[in-house]
Every structure is written in structure tokens, then in C-alpha cells.
Amino acid sequence: MNILQRIKNTVRSRSIHVAYVDVGSCNGCDIEVLACLAPRYDIEQYGIYVHNNPREADVLLVIGAYTPGWEEKLAMVWEKIPAPKAAITIGNCPISGCLFDRKGSFVDPPVKKHIPIAAEVPGCPPRPTEILQAIMSVRDSVFANWEEEHP
Amino acid sequence: MSSSLVWYIREFARAEWIKKFLFAKTAPLVTPTHFRGFPEPTGKTCTHALFCMMACPAPGAIEVVHAGDGWMPKIHKGHCIRCGLCVEVCPNGVLKSGRIRETMGREGTSLLFSFRIAIDKDLCTGCGNCCTACPVNKQADAQMGAGGHSSNDDVIMRVQEGDIVVIHEDKCTGCKTCEVSCPNGAIRIARILEGYQQPVQEGLQ
Known part of the structure; x- marks a missing residue:
């Protein structure tokens, strides 16, 4: 691995741009993501920036139980993200549908069926620290050694 | 001139300030002790x-499974909403989460279960299958045909003159074999879960 690749790895793992989509949640997890931005948890100190544009993002945060309105759109959003990328689901809804996956509802969890997911954060809602930990672990496993794995 | 420059750098570019600027992270991203996390085993038997499964409001979040010789509740992350009802309702204190158990002990609170048997008279044919299937009935009257x-x-419950009659609703254990x-x-x-607090004796508080 040459010096240029080393620099690329370092920069990629120190500057992560996050885009989030809410595919039908109760808004609880959105507020926990918002709490990550606030000074108490402050994700920008780790070089993670919320930048809601999939074309410029590295990590996609998916929140919610996948309502029918998102059927083709979520995959489109995922495809727009350039190559070193990862998707993280936040909360119970993308994993199991939790409270919304009842008889007669139209949600279609898990989100894993629709786009590849790198990490899932369970909890209803999860703590901001848990969201932060998930993003950090994805950073270490996907971005920090991207150059070796994709020469 | 040079000495003043050195002084200036030492005053305004102190090593610990630069170190703090580059490496400091905001404080402690630790979970506070009062946080109700996913329930964890306390080690009791x-x-x-099955009170935990009956109290759980999230479908499929807790399951009591075989673990070695005995039983053990298993929490399914992704379903559990961390409400702590299973911790509160367990008669043996098998689970713990945050400081729920301490609070319960201090304030003398508990959860009471009762069950209501609802029979739709229009649908009921009086066949008596529910009465014979019921395990509590079986213990009370082993001769029931x-x-x-x-x-x-x-x-x-029993069948009287072609109609089902519920006599002792309070004995129901909620097993739903009849259903x-x-x-x-x-x-x-129907499961009815109600909070209960023991009256605090006068003079204690």
C-alpha cells in the first residue's frame, strides 16, 4: 500500500458525510439522530458531518419501517451514493417493523431486504451514543481499509 | 525581539492547549447507570x-427458552423497546435493567395480573372444548367429560344447559389453551396488567 492510499484511507475515515432518510418512522429515532448533532454528543468532533445529499454522502442512515411510498426510491437513493459507502439502520423499525408491523399495516420490514445494510442499531429509540458507536464501527470496518480491499 | 517572540509562542501556543484542540473529545460517552438498557440476567433461577412474555408489549421481544438444565429469558434486540415491564413483573428477579429493581424495592410497587374471559355468545356453540382443554379445570375436576x-x-367455566358459564374468572392463568x-x-x-403500590405506613415517610 503506497503513501497515497494511506492518505486516502485516513482522510476517508476522518471525514464521513452522512445522509439520512426516514422511510416511515414515528420521528423518535430522528430526534435521537438530531441529538447526535447537538453539543452534548457532538458528532462533528469525530469528523462526521450530516450533509443531506446522497451524491456527497458516505453513510446512509435509514430510519423507519419502510412504507410502500419508498419502494423504488430508497434503492435509488442508495445507488446515488458514490463507492466507499455503507448503510446503517437506526432503531427497531428497520429491523422488525416493531410497533408498525401489525396485521393490516402496509410496511415492509426489514430494510435489509431492499438495500445492503452494514450495521443495525436496535432500540426504540437507540441512544445517541449507540448511533455514534455504529457509525464509528462502520468507519473502522469499511472506510479505514477500503484501499487494501479495492486496489 | 526574539525573546518576546518566544514569549509570545509560549504564551499562546501552549502544548497542552494544542493537544486539547487536536485530541479532546467531549466528555464521557458512557451510558448513565439509570438508563434502562436491554434487560440482562441477574443470575437468579x-x-x-412466563410473566415476562405475558407482560411484554412488543411482539416477539422476549422468549423463555431452554438454557442448559433450566429456563432463561432471551431478549430479541430489534423487537425489544426497553420498557422494562419484564424486569418489573418477574416474580423471581431474573432480569435487571437500569435501576428498576431498586426503585421497585424502595417504593413498594409491583404489577398485578388478572385475566378476563370474554365469550361471544353468538359464536359459541356450547361444545365444551374450552372447558375440557383448560388445565386449571383439569386440576379442579379431573372427571370432566x-x-x-x-x-x-x-x-x-363449565357448560350448563347448552351454554357456557364462567364461574371463577380469577383462577385463569392466561395460558390461552381455550382460545x-x-x-x-x-x-x-384478555390480559389485564395493573400497577400496585403498597400503602406506606405512617411515620416512615
């Missing part, structure tokens, strides 16, 4: 009372 007739007054055995779906068991 589970007696398979296929029709669900019984002369015993200790049974939960499964009913050919028409006429019988439903």
Missing part, C-alpha cells in the same frame, strides 16, 4: 412463570 359438564363449583381449542374463535382471553 428462572422458574418458567367431553361435553364440559361438571358438578364441581371450583372449575373456571386454541375453540372451533369458532368464540372465546378470547
Whole structure:
């Protein structure tokens, strides 16, 4: 691995741009993501920036139980993200549908069926620290050694 | 001139300030002790009372499974909403989460279960399957036949003159065997969970 690749790895793992989509949640997890931005948890100190544009993002945060309105759109959003990328689901809804996956509802969890997911954060809602930990672990496993794995 | 420059750098570019600027992270991203996380085992023995599964509001979040010789509740992350009801309701204190158990002990609170048997008279054919299937009935009156007739007054329910009659609703344990055995779906068991606080003696508080 040459010096240029080393620099690329370092920069990629120190500057992560996050885009989030809410595919039908109760808004609880959105507020926990918002709490990550606030000074108490402050994700920008780790070089993670919320930048809601999939074309410029590295990590996609998916929140919610996948309502029918998102059927083709979520995959489109995922495809727009350039190559070193990862998707993280936040909360119970993308994993199991939790409270919304009842008889007669139209949600279609898990989100894993629709786009590849790198990490899932369970909890209803999860703590901001848990969201932060998930993003950090994805950073270490996907971005920090991207150059070796994709020469 | 040079000495003043050195002084200037030492004053305004102190090593610890630069170190703090580059490496400091905001404080402690640790979970506070009062946070109700996913329930964890305390190490006490589970007696398979299944109260946790009955109290759980999230579908499929907790399951009591075989673990070695005994039983152990298993939490399914992704379903669990961390409400702590299973911790609160367990008669043996098998689970812990945050400081729920300490608070319960201090304030003398507990959860009480009761069950209501609702029978749709329009759907019920009086076949007596529910009465014969019921395990509590079986203990009270082992002689109960296929029709669900019984002369015993200790049974939960029995068939009298072609109609089902519920005598002791309070004995129901919520196993829902009757629901499964009913050919028409006429019988439903509703779970009623209520909070209870022991009255605090005067002078203590």
C-alpha cells in the first residue's frame, strides 16, 4: 500500500458525510439522530458531518419501517451514493417493523431486504451514543481499509 | 525581539492547549447507570412463570427458552423497546435493567395480573372444548367429560344447559389453551396488567 492510499484511507475515515432518510418512522429515532448533532454528543468532533445529499454522502442512515411510498426510491437513493459507502439502520423499525408491523399495516420490514445494510442499531429509540458507536464501527470496518480491499 | 517572540509562542501556543484542540473529545460517552438498557440476567433461577412474555408489549421481544438444565429469558434486540415491564413483573428477579429493581424495592410497587374471559355468545356453540382443554379445570375436576359438564363449583367455566358459564374468572392463568381449542374463535382471553403500590405506613415517610 503506497503513501497515497494511506492518505486516502485516513482522510476517508476522518471525514464521513452522512445522509439520512426516514422511510416511515414515528420521528423518535430522528430526534435521537438530531441529538447526535447537538453539543452534548457532538458528532462533528469525530469528523462526521450530516450533509443531506446522497451524491456527497458516505453513510446512509435509514430510519423507519419502510412504507410502500419508498419502494423504488430508497434503492435509488442508495445507488446515488458514490463507492466507499455503507448503510446503517437506526432503531427497531428497520429491523422488525416493531410497533408498525401489525396485521393490516402496509410496511415492509426489514430494510435489509431492499438495500445492503452494514450495521443495525436496535432500540426504540437507540441512544445517541449507540448511533455514534455504529457509525464509528462502520468507519473502522469499511472506510479505514477500503484501499487494501479495492486496489 | 526574539525573546518576546518566544514569549509570545509560549504564551499562546501552549502544548497542552494544542493537544486539547487536536485530541479532546467531549466528555464521557458512557451510558448513565439509570438508563434502562436491554434487560440482562441477574443470575437468579428462572422458574418458567412466563410473566415476562405475558407482560411484554412488543411482539416477539422476549422468549423463555431452554438454557442448559433450566429456563432463561432471551431478549430479541430489534423487537425489544426497553420498557422494562419484564424486569418489573418477574416474580423471581431474573432480569435487571437500569435501576428498576431498586426503585421497585424502595417504593413498594409491583404489577398485578388478572385475566378476563370474554365469550361471544353468538359464536359459541356450547361444545365444551374450552372447558375440557383448560388445565386449571383439569386440576379442579379431573372427571370432566367431553361435553364440559361438571358438578364441581371450583372449575373456571363449565357448560350448563347448552351454554357456557364462567364461574371463577380469577383462577385463569392466561395460558390461552381455550382460545386454541375453540372451533369458532368464540372465546378470547384478555390480559389485564395493573400497577400496585403498597400503602406506606405512617411515620416512615
